Amino acid sequence: MEREVVEAEMVLPSYFSFKKVQGYDKYPKSQSSTRRFKHLKQIIQSEVYPPDEPNYLSIESPPSAHPAKRVCDITGYEAPYHDPRTKLRYANTDVFKTIRSLPNEYVQRYLALRNAAVVLR
Numbered sequence: 001m002e003r004e005v006v007e008a009e010m011v012l013p014s015y016f017s018f019k020k021v022q023g024y025d026k027y028p029k030s031q032s033s034t035r036r037f038k039h040l041k042q043i044i045q046s047e048v049y050p051p052d053e054p055n056y057l058s059i060e061s062p063p064s065a066h067p068a069k070r071v072c073d074i075t076g077y078e079a080p081y082h083d084p085r086t087k088l089r090y091a092n093t094d095v096f097k098t099i100r101s102l103p104n105e106y107v108q109r110y111l112a113l114r115n116a117a118v119v120l121r
Contacts, residue, residue, distance in 0.1 A: 070082075070089055071089065072089055072090050072091040072095060073088045073089050073090070073099075073110045073111075073113070073114060074088075074090065074091075074095050074098060074099065074110070075090075075091055075095055077091040078091065079091050081096070083096065083099050083100070085100075086099055086100075086102075086107045086111075087111060087116065088107060088110055088111070
């Protein structure tokens, strides 16, 4: 019976393709079983780019052909309306009521955030 077992082991391969490969079989001793990944910063520092050719670090794009989106100064949603008295943009009627109830100091602060500071009378 021992002779049959020995012959069976000689016929069978050392590992089966449908089984999970062990780390020591997959990687030689010089390599580690965990792969080391580089961060983007490390990749950028290791690559050398010719100064004449554009790349993703030195690219300069022209201004957008599309108009800038108008955003509500209070909520941050897209704002199709603006208040003619305060020049603030708003998204709906609830925000409009809030804008009308704001003191002039707060209105000036909102306009300054948008770099559209206007002196209101």
